[in-house]
Amino acid sequence: MFSLEGKSALVTGSGSGIGRAIAQAYANQGATVWVADINLEGAEETVALITETGAKAHAVTLNITDAAAIDTVIQTIVDEAGSLDILVNNAGISHIGTVLETTEDDWDRIMEVNCKGLFFCSKAAVKQMLNQEPKGGVIVNMASLGSLLAVYDRFLYCASKGAVLQMTKCLALDHVKDNIRCNCICPARVHTPFVDGYLEKNYPGQEKEMFEKLSEYQPIGRMGKPEEIAALAVYLASDEAAFVTGSAYNIDGGVLAI
Numbered sequence: 001m002f003s004l005e006g007k008s009a010l011v012t013g014s015g016s017g018i019g020r021a022i023a024q025a026y027a028n029q030g031a032t033v034w035v036a037d038i039n040l041e042g043a044e045e046t047v048a049l050i051t052e053t054g055a056k057a058h059a060v061t062l063n064i065t066d067a068a069a070i071d072t073v074i075q076t077i078v079d080e081a082g083s084l085d086i087l088v089n090n091a092g093i094s095h096i097g098t099v100l101e102t103t104e105d106d107w108d109r110i111m112e113v114n115c116k117g118l119f120f121c122s123k124a125a126v127k128q129m130l131n132q133e134p135k136g137g138v139i140v141n142m143a144s145l146g147s148l149l150a151v152y153d154r155f156l157y158c159a160s161k162g163a164v165l166q167m168t169k170c171l172a173l174d175h176v177k178d179n180i181r182c183n184c185i186c187p188a189r190v191h192t193p194f195v196d197g198y199l200e201k202n203y204p205g206q207e208k209e210m211f212e213k214l215s216e217y218q219p220i221g222r223m224g225k226p227e228e229i230a231a232l233a234v235y236l237a238s239d240e241a242a243f244v245t246g247s248a249y250n251i252d253g254g255v256l257a258i
């Protein structure tokens, strides 16, 4: 079950955290993975972790806000693998603040990556998926629990992730007859460099207390692990999920049970 043997996958932001775990899990299930990140060093580290197990991966530099660069990466994948079977729109950036603490520059920066970047990658991938034989593919978007509920001090981040949820549903509906499936994952807090960087920047000297506070937010009493999110991403990309499209999957240690 859940084999990705023979499939090609592009995972954005896979030089770190959740994206890295997804790239590793996909490669482990037999996919050839293109590890794309704005940070090439991180992408190369991910590829080294994958290839040392004997699985297949390639590192590429990609800024998802650059539409021409996305086309080039997809063309490279198609030249090598013959098709693009899976796109994971994982790259994303965070922002802390209420509406009053959010500037126009913040708005442009976060929306540029979390929304416009995801739109560019999705558009290029759908174009390719419609033109290949057999037609179709799978898109997995990294949304957030902030797509579904309000989180204190996350005005802009939640707005951007709410848009990711709606892009997921609309794309899924528009292309349901084209053999393209699109779903998103809505994790609560996951322990990655994203969280460590946020604590370092916003709570210098209080990182440990804040880490505990953020852990307790989840009723299960801890943050998620990147590999737990990756396991769901494997399912969504696999043929076992053939009936699943337009859905949002919470993976949240019980937050939405309250």
Ligand SMILES: NC(=O)c1ccc[n+]([C@@H]2O[C@H](COP(=O)([O-])OP(=O)(O)OC[C@H]3O[C@@H](n4cnc5c(N)ncnc54)[C@H](O)[C@@H]3O)[C@@H](O)[C@H]2O)c1
Pocket (backbone or CB within 6 Å): 012, 013, 014, 015, 016, 017, 018, 019, 036, 037, 038, 039, 042, 062, 063, 064, 065, 090, 091, 092, 093, 094, 113, 117, 142, 143, 144, 145, 186, 187, 188, 189, 190, 191, 192, 193, 194, 195
């Ligand atoms: N960690 C969490 O608690 C959490 C919770 C819910 C959702 N998410 C979402 O999961 C995704 C991954 O988060 P993470 O915690 O692994 O973060 P991370 O910061 O560890 O990794 C994100 C990666 O994206 C890359 N990236 C940033 N901007 C890019 C761009 N313009 N083009 C290409 N790559 C770019 C970074 O270089 C980095 O390698 C994000 O979309 C985030 O919003 C994270």
